[in-house]
Amino acid sequence: MSIYSRDPTTVSVTEAAARGVASLVRAAEEGAEILVARRGHPVAAVVGMSRLQRLGELESDLRDISLVIARMATDSGERVELAQVIAAFGFNRAELAAELEADLAAGRD
Numbered sequence: 001m002s003i004y005s006r007d008p009t010t011v012s013v014t015e016a017a018a019r020g021v022a023s024l025v026r027a028a029e030e031g032a033e034i035l036v037a038r039r040g041h042p043v044a045a046v047v048g049m050s051r052l053q054r055l056g057e058l059e060s061d062l063r064d065i066s067l068v069i070a071r072m073a074t075d076s077g078e079r080v081e082l083a084q085v086i087a088a089f090g091f092n093r094a095e096l097a098a099e100l101e102a103d104l105a106a107g108r109d
Helices: 011-020 021-028 049-074 082-088 093-105
Strands: 009-012 034-038 041-046
Touching: 009 011, 011 021, 011 034, 021 034, 021 041, 082 093
Parallel strands: 009 034
Antiparallel strands: 034 041
């Protein structure tokens, strides 16, 4: 599986320079994906903004999926009440409520 929607065009750095930035940008705007290679190895890519935005969305989706899978793999199924968590940190609800009220009264959000 590739991140490319189709086969990209590969050009050398020399060829890219000869074609010029305007030509590469125009091609990318029209949907072309261009790899720029040095000594036969890709070193840069020229893609249109719509493709770049889509890659960003895919990256975000992948991050979310990874988080879900990690949580599924490590979830013991045990659930605790909020009061238990507050007590585990050595507080109680009344203390936290009083602290919040004091912060708000002092202008601290």
